[in-house]
Amino acid sequence: MSNPYKGRDFALLTKxxxxxxxxxxxxxxxxxxxxxATGYDTDLLGTFSSEVERxxxxxxxxxxxxxxxxxxxxxxxxxxxEGSFTAGFMGLMTINSERLCxxxxxxxxxxxxxxxxxxxxxxxxxxxxxxxxxxxxxVALQQGLVLQSHGRIAKGLESTAEVxxxxxxxxxxxxxxxLSISYDLRAHFCPERRDRIALAAENxxxxxxxxxxxxxxxxxxxxKKEFGLPCEACGSPTSALKERIAHCExxxxxxxxxxxxxxxxxxxxxxxxx
Numbered sequence: 001m002s003n004p005y006k007g008r009d010f011a012l013l014t015k016x017x018x019x020x021x022x023x024x025x026x027x028x029x030x031x032x033x034x035x036x037a038t039g040y041d042t043d044l045l046g047t048f049s050s051e052v053e054r055x056x057x058x059x060x061x062x063x064x065x066x067x068x069x070x071x072x073x074x075x076x077x078x079x080x081x082e083g084s085f086t087a088g089f090m091g092l093m094t095i096n097s098e099r100l101c102x103x104x105x106x107x108x109x110x111x112x113x114x115x116x117x118x119x120x121x122x123x124x125x126x127x128x129x130x131x132x133x134x135x136x137x138x139v140a141l142q143q144g145l146v147l148q149s150h151g152r153i154a155k156g157l158e159s160t161a162e163v164x165x166x167x168x169x170x171x172x173x174x175x176x177x178x179l180s181i182s183y184d185l186r187a188h189f190c191p192e193r194r195d196r197i198a199l200a201a202e203n204x205x206x207x208x209x210x211x212x213x214x215x216x217x218x219x220x221x222x223x224k225k226e227f228g229l230p231c232e233a234c235g236s237p238t239s240a241l242k243e244r245i246a247h248c249e250x251x252x253x254x255x256x257x258x259x260x261x262x263x264x265x266x267x268x269x270x271x272x273x274x
Contacts, residue, residue, distance in 0.1 A: 005208065006031035010102070011073035013037040013065050017188035018081050018197060022100070025201040030208070034079075037072040048085075048185040049146050049153060058084040058099055063110055066103035076106040081200070083193055085121055085185065094119040096193065098200040102208060109250065111219035113204025115196045123182030132167075135181055136160050144189025149179035156189055210246075217250035222257050229264035236271040238264030 010032055012019055023034040045061055046054030056064060065080025080101045088095045096119035101112040120140055126132040139145065145157040147166055154166045163181070170176040187193050212220040222244035228237035244257045266272040 003031060003209065005077075008032045008077060009035045009073075009075050010077050010079050011035050011037045011069035011075040012079040012081075013040060013042060013069040013072060014081065014187075015042045016186045021187070021194050021197050022079065022081070022201045025198055025205065029202065029205045035073055035075065037069040037078070039072045040068055049148070049155065049182075051153070058082045058097065059101070059112065062099040062101035062112060063103060066101045066110065067105070070103060070105040076104060078103045078105065081187075081197060083185070083187070083197070085119060088118065094121050096121065096196055098193065098196045100197065100200040100204045102204055109217060109219070111204065111207050113200045113202070113207055115199035115203055117196060119192060121183045121185060121190075121192070123180065125178055125180055127178045129177075132163075132179070132181065136163065139183075140192070142191050144184035144186070146182050146184045147179060148182075149176045150174070155184055155186075157184070158189070212248035212250060212253055213255070214253040215248060215251040217248055220246050220248055220255075222246040222255075224254075226256075229259070229261060231266055231269035231272060232263035233266040234269065234271050236269055238266075238268040238270070240264035240268050 010026060012022060012034055019034055019036050026032045026034050042065060043052055045056060045064065046052050062080040062082040066078040069078030069080060070076065083096060083098045086095050095116060097116045099112050099114055101110055103110040124135040126135060145163060147154045147157060147163060149170060152170060157163050157166060167176045184190060187197060207221045208218045210220045211218055224245040224247050225241055226243040226245060227239055227241055229240035229242045231238050241259055246255045
C-alpha cells in the first residue's frame with residue numbers, strides 16, 4: 001500500500017497535551033511528523049465543565065480545530081481532536097466518543113478517525129464529608145478531578161490531598177457543602193481518554209490510506225449501514241445488519257461489504273415478533 005504522507009508534517013492544535021498521544025502513532029504507522037500549532041485557545045470552543053458552552057457538534061468542532069491548525073502553523077494538513085460523553089443504553093453507562101479529524105487545505109477534504117467505547121467517568125453531588133470520601137474511594141488511578149461549589153471551581157486536582165486542601169480553603173469563606181465533584185475530562189487529566197484518542201488516531205490512519213477506487217480520495221470507509229438481513233425462520237427482513245457501505249465524499253462512488261452472517265435471528269424479525 002502506497003503512503004503519500006511519509007515525511008509530511010501534520011499540524012495539531014491542542015491545549016491539553018494530545019500531541020504526546022498522537023505523535024507516536026503518526027510516526028510509527030504513517031512515517032509523518034507532528035507539529036504543534038499555537039495562538040488559539042481551544043477552550044473558546046467549549047469546555048467539559050461548562051464555563052464555555054459547546055455550540056458545535058463534536059464532528060464540526062474537530063474539523064474547526066483541524067482548519068485552525070493549518071492556518072496557525074502554515075501547513076496544508078491539520079489535525080483536530082474532540083471528545084464527547086453521552087449516556088449509554090437506558091442510561092446504564094457513559095459512552096466516550098473520540099474524533100480525530102484530518103483536514104487537507106490544499107485539496108479541500110477532511111477525514112475523521114473515530115473510537116467509541118464505555119467510560120468510567122462519573123460525578124457526584126456530595127452533601128457532606130462522608131459522601132465525598134465514598135466517591136474518592138472509587139476514582140481511577142491518575143484520574144484528575146473537578147470541584148464546584150457555590151460558583152467556585154477547581155480543576156486538575158490529582159489527589160485526595162489536593163481535593164481536601166481546596167475544600168479547606170473554600171471553608172474559610174463559608175461551608176463548601178453541598179458540592180459537586182466529577183472527573184476532569186480534559187485529555188491531560190484523563191488516562192482513559194488518552195487511550196481512546198490513540199485508537200482514534202490509528203483509525204484515522206487506516207482511513208487516510210483507504211482510497212476511493214474511482215477518484216483516489218482518502219477516507220473510503222464502510223461507515224454507512226444497511227439493515228434487513230432475512231429472518232432465519234420466515235425470510236422476512238429483520239433489524240439485523242445486512243451490509244456496510246463505503247461512500248466517497250468526492251465522487252459519490254459506493255461499494256458494499258456484506259456481513260458474514262446469512263440469516264438474522266428471529267428475535268429481530270418484525271413478522272415473528274410484531
